[in-house]
Amino acid sequence: MRIENQRVLEVLPALEVRREAGVSLADMTSLGIGGRTDLLRIERHESIPDLLALLDEEGIAHMFLGGGSNLLVADGELPFVALQLGHKEPDVVIEGNIAFVEAAADLGRMVTYCAKQNLGGMEGLIGVPGSVGGALRMNAGAYGIEIGTYVREIKVYRAATRKIGMLQGDEISFEYRHTSFAPDDMMLAVKLELPSKPYTEILQGIRICNEKRRASQPLGQKSAGCIFRNPPGGSAGRMIDELGLKGHSVGDARVSDRHANFFVNAGKASAREMLALIADVRGRVEKSFGVTLENEVVVWNA
Numbered sequence: 001m002r003i004e005n006q007r008v009l010e011v012l013p014a015l016e017v018r019r020e021a022g023v024s025l026a027d028m029t030s031l032g033i034g035g036r037t038d039l040l041r042i043e044r045h046e047s048i049p050d051l052l053a054l055l056d057e058e059g060i061a062h063m064f065l066g067g068g069s070n071l072l073v074a075d076g077e078l079p080f081v082a083l084q085l086g087h088k089e090p091d092v093v094i095e096g097n098i099a100f101v102e103a104a105a106d107l108g109r110m111v112t113y114c115a116k117q118n119l120g121g122m123e124g125l126i127g128v129p130g131s132v133g134g135a136l137r138m139n140a141g142a143y144g145i146e147i148g149t150y151v152r153e154i155k156v157y158r159a160a161t162r163k164i165g166m167l168q169g170d171e172i173s174f175e176y177r178h179t180s181f182a183p184d185d186m187m188l189a190v191k192l193e194l195p196s197k198p199y200t201e202i203l204q205g206i207r208i209c210n211e212k213r214r215a216s217q218p219l220g221q222k223s224a225g226c227i228f229r230n231p232p233g234g235s236a237g238r239m240i241d242e243l244g245l246k247g248h249s250v251g252d253a254r255v256s257d258r259h260a261n262f263f264v265n266a267g268k269a270s271a272r273e274m275l276a277l278i279a280d281v282r283g284r285v286e287k288s289f290g291v292t293l294e295n296e297v298v299v300w301n302a
């Protein structure tokens with residue numbers, strides 16, 4: 001969607017919102033799939049209520065974009081604009097065992113930065129791509145560690161109240177790849193409390209997780225991580241693998257040869273192909289195992 005509304009175009013600079021016209025979301029997502037739209041980069045958190053009120057008044061649909069690493073975006077000209085937080089520096093500030101982190105910060109870099117200050121606990125998250133905001137929204141986890149464990153406070157824009165507010169960690173429920181945030185809540189910043197650990201020890205934990213990940217996941221390829229959530233007590237990857245579906249493809253959308261719950265863009269896959277592959281694999285698993293797999297990847301349909 002290209003913004004042509006003059007009132008909106010005139011107000012954006014005053015709100016410190018930068019517009020990039022006709023951006024390809026394929027270039028902003030780890031899957032390398034997605035159509036075009038205007039991207040609005042928000043340089044000041046406090047502008048968000050006014051920006052969203054303006055977009056609503058003018059009937060401009062919008063979606064919040066984080067790091068784009070767990071996202072499948074529809075093809076073609078998109079019927080909504082994308083909103084993304086601009087980067088602020090410094091994006092991590094440490095005080096004792098507390099890390100104040102901007103939601104736009106890169107998750108892996110945040111983990112490394114804290115490690116260098118002898119703050120650990122998040123070793124398993126080092127190879128999880130994406131932004132801190134995205135990790136918070138879906139309680140990203142790996143190797144027995146979830147980010148929610150360390151959250152003490154979150155600064156969030158809540159669409160329901162149209163206000164920016166602070167939520168205490170215990171006001172949010174963090175579950176397996178799920179949180180109690182509404183889909184239109186926007187994470188802005190977080191206060192994490194982390195255990196003290198010597199850097200060398202943290203580094204060792206990071207190395208072990210990296211090795212496990214390299215051995216089992218297709219890291220060099222375009223993917224959105226795991227496509228499906230694991231069903232309770234089960235493993236989506238193992239079920240898909242048992243059906244002999246590694247390498248199975250629809251066009252350039254392909255089940256990874258390395259990990260069957262990773263679907264990769266092996267060339268110029270379209271969203272339509274990736275969605276067809278997801279539906280096909282879901283159907284086969286349902287038929288053979290009687291289990292309906294739920295998406296872990298977030299889908300933005302047009």
Ligand code: EPU
Pocket residue numbers: 141142143144216224225226227228229230235236237238241258259260261296
């Ligand atoms: N397995 C197979 N074949 C495969 C893939 C896995 O047989 O193609 C088997 C493995 O041998 C293992 C079991 O399935 O016995 C589980 O596999 P794995 O250890 O790789 O973990 P996972 O449950 O598939 C989860 C997360 C990953 C996270 C890893 C490591 C989900 C959906 N996935 O994968 O997270 O990196 O554990 O902690 O929870 C993601 O969220 O995008 C993601 C990649």
